[in-house]
Amino acid sequence: MSGPTLSLAQRLTLAFLGLVAAVLLVNGSISMWFAYREATEAAVRVEQEKADAAAERVAQFIAELEQQIGWTTRADWARVPMEQRRYDFIRLLRQAPAITELLFVDGGGHERLRLSRLEPDVLDSGTDLSADPRFRGARENRVWYGPVTFRRGSEPYMPVAMAHAGRNPGVTIADVNLKLIWEVITAIRVGGTGYAFVTDAAGRLVAHPDMSLVLRETDLSRLPQVASAITGAGERVRTARGLNGRSVLSAHATIPRLGWLVFVEQPTVEALAPVYAAAYQTLALLSLGVVLALGAGVFLARRLTGPIRALQAGAERVGQGDLTQRIDVGAADEIGTLALRFNEMAARIQEAQETLEAKVEDRTRELAQSLDELRAAQDRLVQTEKLASLGQLTAGIAHEIKNPLNFVNNFADLSRELIEELSSTMEKAGPALDPALRADVEEVCGTLRNNLDKITTHGKRADSIVRNMLAHSREGKSERRSVELNALVEEALNLAWHGTRAERPGFNITLEKRLDAGLGQVQIFPQELTRVLLNLFGNAFYAVQNKEGVGFQPHLLVTTEQRSGSVVVRVRDNGTGIPEPVRTRIFEPFFTTKPPGQGTGLGLSLSHDIVVRQHGGELAVATEPGAWTEFTITLPRGPVLEGRAA
Amino acid sequence: MTPRRTALALPLAWLARPARAQLRRPPRVGYLHSVSIGPANNATRLIVGALKARGLVEGQTIFLRAGRGEPAILARVLDELVAIDPDVLVAVGAPAVLAAAQHVRRLPVVGVDLETDPVAAGLATSVARPGGHVTGLFLDQPSMAAKWLDLLLELAPTVRHVVFIWDAMTGPHQLHAATAQAMRRRLTSDVVNPFDPDALPSALATRTPGTTGVVMLTAPGITEHLPRIGVSLRAARVPGVTFLPNFVGHGFAMGYGIDQAHYYARAAAIVDRILDGDDPGAIPIERPTRFRFAIDVRITDALGLVVPNTLLAQADEVLE
Structure with missing residues (x-):
């Protein structure tokens, strides 16, 4: 809820990216796993083969020695003169540089001949070696390999004793300088920086490309790979730490005749280079895939959300009242249909609004009319009331005026009659009256008559008005x-x-x-x-x-x-x-x-x-x-x- | 993968290089020979040659000094070398090795010595782990002297008197072994100084040809004197045995000993390791593994000697 809100496009992109990345990751992991397995197995196989080959070469070295010593173990050798034996020994020393010393012990266990590269030759010393393990070993096993010893605590030597053929055979004993195996060992190539080394059955180093380690009489039995090889348990190939502490892929093979162990070690990085190559390749493909997915995701999300944004913007504008707004998403898909429906809806709203306006106008007009009518009615009512009150007022006034007016009219009529009476009286008086006076009176009478006529006329008019006025109060009669x-x-x-x-x-x-x-x-x-x-x-x-x-x-x-x-x-x-x-x-x-x-x-x-x-x-x-x-x-x-x- | 790794490694190496260069000055190697650093000297030629092949430049990173067979001179040139402040000192010949071992403490010394027993001489606690500042190549095999005498007798069984050419500065062990063997073979013997031009001719002058032989014990810096000694041997018609197969050709009938080229190359390897920071006390002393035997048939023919098959069978090299 409180997390950052992502836009639809971002979420779509993320979803797409996540999906593709997940697929690629799963696929990559699986292929990487298989490639790793394969390459590891191949590397292990190669290491094993190398170890076997190295063991084979060391064994070959020993086998050659044995074969060369074998020249001196012919059945007739016991009978040849000493000079011939010495000559054979000299040839053997010449042929086998690893042999430092040669002894011939006769069947009785007495030393008959001793040749050394460093010492003067000793003939027929007669030293009793019948209890010597070399003599006994050879007599019992025909060929006897002695334990590795380190002369002066430094140089590795191994006695090889070989019984001669025939009855009560003599024995040839050779002291072999194992430093010479160095040449065999260093000749073994194990990848770019790999190396081989040889230990005896106890784990003491016999041969190593670094001669110093051998000369120091290094005991390797504490190295896990050597320890497990000595006990014979575990895989023949394993990862381990080399002498220099680096991680190595270590393989070993045994030389059964000697009980020696030949190790082949190659830095893990180098041995597993194909694995890493496969991993890098997969990672590169994965990255490429993710980048492509990102691009495609952004593109698709834009394509998808573009119309939605257009819809949103259109809806906003419609919401703000712009009903003429129409949306063109330019797509025939669901969103296109949605836009179409939206446009129809907007059109309908617009139409409805216009109708509504017309209706409101109508109603307003009607209301205005009603108001006008109401006003007219009100006016009329006011007018009517006004008129009614005026009528009553008029009637009231008329009633009050009517009596005085009657007096005026009646007394005017009476005065006319009195004028007539005066005239007739004047007639009766006839000549009694002064004619001038008569004329004057007649004149005055004429004037009075005229005046009275006017009074009568206007009195009647006033009377008529009053009557009309009175009509207002005559209702209901x-x-x-x-x-x-x-x-x-x-x-x-x-x-x-x-x-x-x-x-x-x-x-x-x-x-x-x-x-x-x-x-x-x-x-x-x-x-x-x-x-x-x-x-x-x-x-x-x-x-x-x-x-x-x-x-x-x-x-x-x-x-x-x-x-x-x-x-x-x-x-x-x-x-x-x-x-x-x-x-x-x-x-x-x-x-x-x-x-x-x-x-x-x-x-x-x-x-x-x-x-x-x-x-x-x-x-x-x-x-x-x-x-x-x-x-x-x-x-x-x-x-x-x-x-x-x- | 390789190009990628190389692409990554190159700039890194380029970045790392100047830093290391600033950190460490170019290594300096001192080379001290007991007698000679002349161009004819075998040891110098082989060891210095191998070092130069590793990039060292004479006068700049490798400095050569010789003791001329004189202890005083040896001490002086050793001081000179120490003043140069080398990272490692190569000392050839017992006198130079002993002088270097005793004179300078802590300076790693790679000794090349065919005479001294390093443990007995107190130079190292053991062959496998010298423990001090001295390591190197030590033959330490006095019994070889008896072997040389036997070889002489095998070639010339008529010999009744043997002249040992012995450099007193190399110590007495070989001479003891040699004289003991001579006594065992019932021979009379003489000892002459190899660097004294008159000693050998005068020692041979009074002897009957055919009954006299010469055995040359190890002598550092003798290479330049070989022609002179050869002339003396031929003049006196005396068979001689020397301690190196490659010394045959000047007048000695036979030479038996270490494969010098093979063995001395190890000295440069040890110098390398010390320059790389290895503790000299942990570098085992190396002893020779290969020996060679050479016969000059021209000499034996001239002396009228028949080389027995046993000798021919041993020979790695026969000069005809």
């Missing part, structure tokens, strides 16, 4: 009942048309009616709704009247329409339309665009009151200034809420 709405509309239209025609005889307009025959009975307050329709028609006629233009054809369209749960009445004219600043205020009380005296500004205000508050419906206006205006009355079909009706 009439009765809701089922009425044929189409009929009500037609009646109101006729009434309005004729009313207007009465006021303006030249007025002309095309009236179009599209009345829904299936409308039937609707629960309404007929009187109030008629009032609304009259107001709307009146306004429409006024609008088309005010519009001028060549070929302008005034037109009024009245539509009724059955809807589920509601009925709709539309009144559309092609008049002047309503400018935007006006349109927002048209439902306010006392708002009018008509010249002063021609409208009270209460018509639409009242209509709105009736439709919305009394019927629980809606009164909407749509207009295009200079083109058309359409009022839409929507009335609920069902029973109106009690609260509203109240």
Whole structure:
């Protein structure tokens, strides 16, 4: 867990490397083991052969000596004259440089002849040697090899005694200087730096390339290889320490006749050179293999992790929101398929996101619309409440103004009657009255009449306004009942048309009616709704009247329409339309665009009151200034809420 | 494998070489001959030749001195050699060996001596392990003198008087053996100094030819005097035996002794080992293994002597 984290490429490389190295190692180890075994066995075989060959040569040296001494052991030698024997001995010494001294002992054990390289010859000394081991040995074994002795503790010598042929034979004894084996030993080549040496049966060195060791009477019986060779146990070839302490491959062979041991030793390094060569070769191959595996591992890991990195990078970019990111790994393998799937996934996410945006836009739009509608409704509600309160205020004011106004109107009427009474009284007085005075009174009376007419006229106007104002508080007075709405509309239209025609005889307009025959009975307050329709028609006629233009054809369209749960009445004219600043205020009380005296500004205000508050419906206006205006009355079909009706 | 190992070994050897060169000055060898270092001297020619073959250069790494047969001169030239501070001193001849052994302690001495018994003389504790600073080649075989006398008698059985040529500086052992053998053979004997030109002629002048013989005992530095001695022998028509086969040819009838070339080559080998750092006390004294016998038939013919087959059979070399 806490170890160093390795990249995928590194791990793959390591895995590959480990695998290849393991295979190579196993293979190398096995082949190395076999090569080692083979080479070791070969080296051992070679060493053994060398030891045998060396032993053979040493044995050959001895055998030659024996053969040469054999010249003097002929059966007739006992009978030849002494001079002849001496001559034979001289020849023997001449032939065999290793022999330092020669003795002839007769059958009785007496020394008859002694020749030496260093001493004067001794003839017929008669020395009794019958108990000498050399004499006895030769008599018993015919050929007797004595133990190795070191003359003056230095030079190795060995007596060789040989019995002559015939009965009661004499014996030839030769003292052999074993230093001469040195020439045999040094001639034996054992590899480059190997050597051979000879010990006697006790392990004392007899011959060695380094003569000094022999001359020092070196006892080698403590060397493990010599000790084991003496006991005859163990392998004939073994690794050991040479005299100089170096590791050697040591082989030995025995010379059975002498009991000597011939050793052949070669430095292990040299003997096993082929083994090391094989090992080096294997190691070199192993290294090469590992290097190649490293290269291949890196290459393969790169090849493998490259696409994965591309995938990773692509995924990161997609994760950061770049949905247009596509991955090209340029491979048709599993990773290629993965990349393909990834690309598809990214495409789908992108698509889903775009759809989502569209949906969010839709919803936002819808919400905005709802908000707009809510705001409109709120505005309407505020407007309605405002209008309602204004209406109540107006009604209140009207009620308060109505009585004083009645007083003004009534007393104006009364004053007119009193003027008339004054005039008739004046008439009765006739000439009694000064004519000038009469004229003055008449003039004043005329003025008073005029004034009273104006009071009456404007009083009536004020009265009319007050009545209209009072209409706001007259709700609930009439009765809701089922009425044929189409009929009500037609009646109101006729009434309005004729009313207007009465006021303006030249007025002309095309009236179009599209009345829904299936409308039937609707629960309404007929009187109030008629009032609304009259107001709307009146306004429409006024609008088309005010519009001028060549070929302008005034037109009024009245539509009724059955809807589920509601009925709709539309009144559309092609008049002047309503400018935007006006349109927002048209439902306010006392708002009018008509010249002063021609409208009270209460018509639409009242209509709105009736439709919305009394019927629980809606009164909407749509207009295009200079083109058309359409009022839409929507009335609920069902029973109106009690609260509203109240 | 070999090229690889060589490739590895060469730079290593190259690196090691200067270091060793700095560590050790070139080895120096002193060569002291009891009598002569002349070009005709056999021992000098053989031993110095073998050393030179090993890379030593006369006057630079090997220094030769001779004692001229005079103890005083010998002592002086020995001092000269010691002053040169050699790593090893080769001493040839009993006087030089004894002088070197006694005069300089610790300086390794390789003696070449055909006369002295090194153990008896106190030069070494044993042949196998000398134990001191002296080792080398020691013949140490006085019985050879008796052998030479017997050889003379075998060639010339009529001899009744023998003249021994003996260098007093070589010690008495050989002369003792020789005179004892002469007495055993019932001969009369004389002794003459080899370096005295008049001694031998005068010793032979009064003798009857045919009954007189000459035996030359070992004498270091005698090589240059051989012609003179040969002239004397021929003039007196006397058979002579000498101690080296290669001395035959100047007038001696026979020569029996060590194979000098074979034996003396060992001296250079021992010098090598000492220069390589071996303790001289651990290098065994070597004794000869090969002996040679030479006969000059021209001389025996001139003397009218018939060489018996027993002698011819022994001869390694017959000069005709």
